[in-house]
Amino acid sequence: MKISQTLMKFLEDWKNISHLDFCLMNPDDTVYLCTCDRKLPSASKITAFKESPALCMSNIGCWLYKVQESQELLYILIVWGNGEAVSTIGELAVCQIKNIVASYAEKSDKNVFMQNLLLDQYNEVDAFNRAKKLHIATSVRRAVFLVETKQSRDETALATIRNIFSARTKDFITAIDDSGIIIVRELQPTESYTEIRGIAHMLVDMLNTEAMTSAWVSYSNIADDIKQLANAYKEARTALEVGKIFYAEKNVFGYNRLGIGRLIYQLPVEICEMFINEFFQEESLDSIDEETFTTIRTFFENNLNLSETSRQLYVHRNTLVYRFEKLQKKFGLDIRTFEDALTFKLAMMVVNYIKYSKGK
Numbered sequence: 001m002k003i004s005q006t007l008m009k010f011l012e013d014w015k016n017i018s019h020l021d022f023c024l025m026n027p028d029d030t031v032y033l034c035t036c037d038r039k040l041p042s043a044s045k046i047t048a049f050k051e052s053p054a055l056c057m058s059n060i061g062c063w064l065y066k067v068q069e070s071q072e073l074l075y076i077l078i079v080w081g082n083g084e085a086v087s088t089i090g091e092l093a094v095c096q097i098k099n100i101v102a103s104y105a106e107k108s109d110k111n112v113f114m115q116n117l118l119l120d121q122y123n124e125v126d127a128f129n130r131a132k133k134l135h136i137a138t139s140v141r142r143a144v145f146l147v148e149t150k151q152s153r154d155e156t157a158l159a160t161i162r163n164i165f166s167a168r169t170k171d172f173i174t175a176i177d178d179s180g181i182i183i184v185r186e187l188q189p190t191e192s193y194t195e196i197r198g199i200a201h202m203l204v205d206m207l208n209t210e211a212m213t214s215a216w217v218s219y220s221n222i223a224d225d226i227k228q229l230a231n232a233y234k235e236a237r238t239a240l241e242v243g244k245i246f247y248a249e250k251n252v253f254g255y256n257r258l259g260i261g262r263l264i265y266q267l268p269v270e271i272c273e274m275f276i277n278e279f280f281q282e283e284s285l286d287s288i289d290e291e292t293f294t295t296i297r298t299f300f301e302n303n304l305n306l307s308e309t310s311r312q313l314y315v316h317r318n319t320l321v322y323r324f325e326k327l328q329k330k331f332g333l334d335i336r337t338f339e340d341a342l343t344f345k346l347a348m349m350v351v352n353y354i355k356y357s358k359g360k
Helices: 003-018 043-051 084-118 124-133 155-164 193-209 226-246 260-265 269-280 290-301 306-313 317-331 338-359
Strands: 021-025 031-034 056-059 062-069 072-080 142-149 172-174 181-186 215-219 252-254
Touching (some): 003 021, 003 084, 056 084, 062 084, 084 172, 084 181, 124 226, 142 155, 155 181, 181 226, 193 215, 193 252, 215 226, 226 252, 260 338, 269 338, 290 317
Parallel strands (some): 215 252
Antiparallel strands (some): 021 072, 056 062, 142 181, 142 215
């Protein structure tokens, strides 16, 4: 909720309780928020009040108050009404407004700090000193989650995530660019990668049901202190990118579970092309029809088990054998054997990486 919405809610609540009207004016004498359309004090009266050392001043039918922070004028509060209680209500309102402003300022400062921290903008000493000033724990375990939806700057997804973590005041939810929503979650001592992966799946499910949007969620390794968060953010970004290239059928990617995909991701494209040309020469994996690809993927998912693959695809075992024999004639690889299956699996992943690299 924006600060203007919060302040307006308080003004309306105060009006309902005290039966008085309130108005907040900016230092340039423009009306910021108001609960009525009453006539304001004259411009000369407001100017005289601003120039005086007084913090409050009575006027005909109303009271004027200065809302200041470190001697800087933030607002002028006007309270309409008569009676002894009006002055006290105005002073209480000023205190509450200052608290609200301070709370939002601290929240904004923490958000900026966390963004700069994730981008590795601080040295170690500076990071720890700034964190202590903002009352952010420096030596607790945290994990970084990166959420990406099909729409950039998805406000519905952001609101859903904020609602999910609303009770967790020590977690941070922010964004640095259009690449996604970042969640820095403080972990309990007993929480491990099993719980972290469960949180990632929970986010995917909640965004699907609450925000009606599909999403990818990646997560980093566990960071033991705040200085490791910059590296954790890089890990989450890498996990998301690698996951979308090599494991497109999934929507949760952990940096510690990227396997061969992370290895291929670090290879030069030229090396990958040499690998493909060495094994397949003039043939291309693009020539394989979708039905055969589905058969191959299911076969790999079932650990090269023909019977289970046949059962899941509702095809006869002999039909699968026929398809694999055609594949062997075309590429010279019998994927029913472990070594050729491994080569073919690597080839599928490498081709995806080459396409991704050339499409950047």
